[in-house]
Amino acid sequence: MKPGPLSDYSPSAEPPLRSIWAVIGIVLAVVLVIGGLAFVGAMVLAVAGMNHWASNK
Amino acid sequence: MIRRIRLVVLVARPAVIILLAMFAGVGLAQAGHAADKALLARTLVAVTGFLLFSVACNDLADERIDRVNLPGRRPLVTGAASRREFTIIGVTAGATALAASATLRWPAVIVMACGLALSAGYSLRPVRLADRGAVASVVLPACYVAVPYLTGIFAARAFVRPDEVFLLAGLYLGFIGRILLKDFRDVRGDALFGKRTFLVRHGRRWTCAFSACCWLAGTVVLLTAVPRATAVLAVAEAGCLTGAMALLAALSRPRGARRDEALITAIAIIGRGMILLLLAHLSMVCAGWSAFRYDAVIGMLGIVTAGQAASMVRHGPITRRMIPVEDQLAAHREILVGSSSSGLTSSRADPETAGPT
Numbered sequence A: 001m002k003p004g005p006l007s008d009y010s011p012s013a014e015p016p017l018r019s020i021w022a023v024i025g026i027v028l029a030v031v032l033v034i035g036g037l038a039f040v041g042a043m044v045l046a047v048a049g050m051n052h053w054a055s056n057k
Numbered sequence B: 001m002i003r004r005i006r007l008v009v010l011v012a013r014p015a016v017i018i019l020l021a022m023f024a025g026v027g028l029a030q031a032g033h034a035a036d037k038a039l040l041a042r043t044l045v046a047v048t049g050f051l052l053f054s055v056a057c058n059d060l061a062d063e064r065i066d067r068v069n070l071p072g073r074r075p076l077v078t079g080a081a082s083r084r085e086f087t088i089i090g091v092t093a094g095a096t097a098l099a100a101s102a103t104l105r106w107p108a109v110i111v112m113a114c115g116l117a118l119s120a121g122y123s124l125r126p127v128r129l130a131d132r133g134a135v136a137s138v139v140l141p142a143c144y145v146a147v148p149y150l151t152g153i154f155a156a157r158a159f160v161r162p163d164e165v166f167l168l169a170g171l172y173l174g175f176i177g178r179i180l181l182k183d184f185r186d187v188r189g190d191a192l193f194g195k196r197t198f199l200v201r202h203g204r205r206w207t208c209a210f211s212a213c214c215w216l217a218g219t220v221v222l223l224t225a226v227p228r229a230t231a232v233l234a235v236a237e238a239g240c241l242t243g244a245m246a247l248l249a250a251l252s253r254p255r256g257a258r259r260d261e262a263l264i265t266a267i268a269i270i271g272r273g274m275i276l277l278l279l280a281h282l283s284m285v286c287a288g289w290s291a292f293r294y295d296a297v298i299g300m301l302g303i304v305t306a307g308q309a310a311s312m313v314r315h316g317p318i319t320r321r322m323i324p325v326e327d328q329l330a331a332h333r334e335i336l337v338g339s340s341s342s343g344l345t346s347s348r349a350d351p352e353t354a355g356p357t
Helices: A016-034 A038-050 B002-012 B014-030 B037-061 B063-069 B083-102 B106-123 B134-156 B162-184 B187-192 B198-225 B231-251 B257-287 B291-315 B325-336
Strands: none
Touching: A016 A038, A016 B291, A038 B014, A038 B037, A038 B257, A038 B291, B002 B014, B002 B037, B002 B083, B014 B037, B014 B134, B014 B162, B014 B257, B037 B063, B037 B083, B037 B106, B037 B134, B063 B187, B083 B106, B106 B134, B134 B162, B162 B187, B162 B198, B162 B231, B162 B257, B187 B198, B198 B231, B198 B257, B231 B257, B231 B291, B257 B291
């Protein structure tokens, strides 16, 4: 039986939608860095990158 | 040497350090120095030292609880580091934080000294505020929000304006709403060792209700206090708040630890997104970006935040592949008796027993 979302099944491949949001985040970060806001760009990059992982803060 | 560097990175907890860096950036941008890289670097050194000190104190004090709540996920629990190494890291980091803050304006040293004292009191006996329920939920956000934010402001100048204190109050209230939810993950160990968290005392529904009140109050205060707020920013922040409220409503109904984890992580994504929106707003206003570019960035940030939160709710977080010690022993036993089945694919959470009542 195919496990549904949020079951204890852990997929081996990254869901494609998750990667799309990460890519958009990276593009936004690059735009901010080019626009002179390097720190904000770095934060966007870091946040977009770590949003796949479990975190409570 | 490489092992020690890796240990320091592990202790720093990347997710938390990003959060504290954002608060420090908001403080610096609020003081009108968003683009000053030298000030930012010194502020971040001080804030990183503060975080390392806080984590070292917390991990030393909570070693037994972490063995239950976070098996295999803390260096002290896994044996990757000794208590002596943690003590050295803590003392060195505390001294570095004070020294780095001394290179800023004088109030930064006072803020840092108070923050270090509060952080030590939060974790270490005889004070040990972490065991005191509501007090812990109030003190920890003060450490995580006020110290980096005020250090950021005092990096630029030696005074703080009333509207900046008001903004701090908004950030602080919002963070209380999020920090209350961290206890869902730790509820087993907390109950076992008598740590009277808000969740242990009042249960799931009241925790979610109180968290929602903090989110609402924090967002209203934040939007009132933020200088030169725009309609786009207000819409983006209000959208994030609406999403967080919906997720809190879902979290108030128990449906297993795996779903709780996904919902809490999605709420955390929204919380980080709201701070990022604020940081981007202050930085762009400071840099004099045009309205079109400003609206585009704020809009995209809001969309990415919403998309990542929705994706998290649907798919849950990426699961670390780890093998609890019990499962490893069980697997060895099975191999020894010639069984073909093994427990080598176990995930880290026990979905049924970890949920609070």
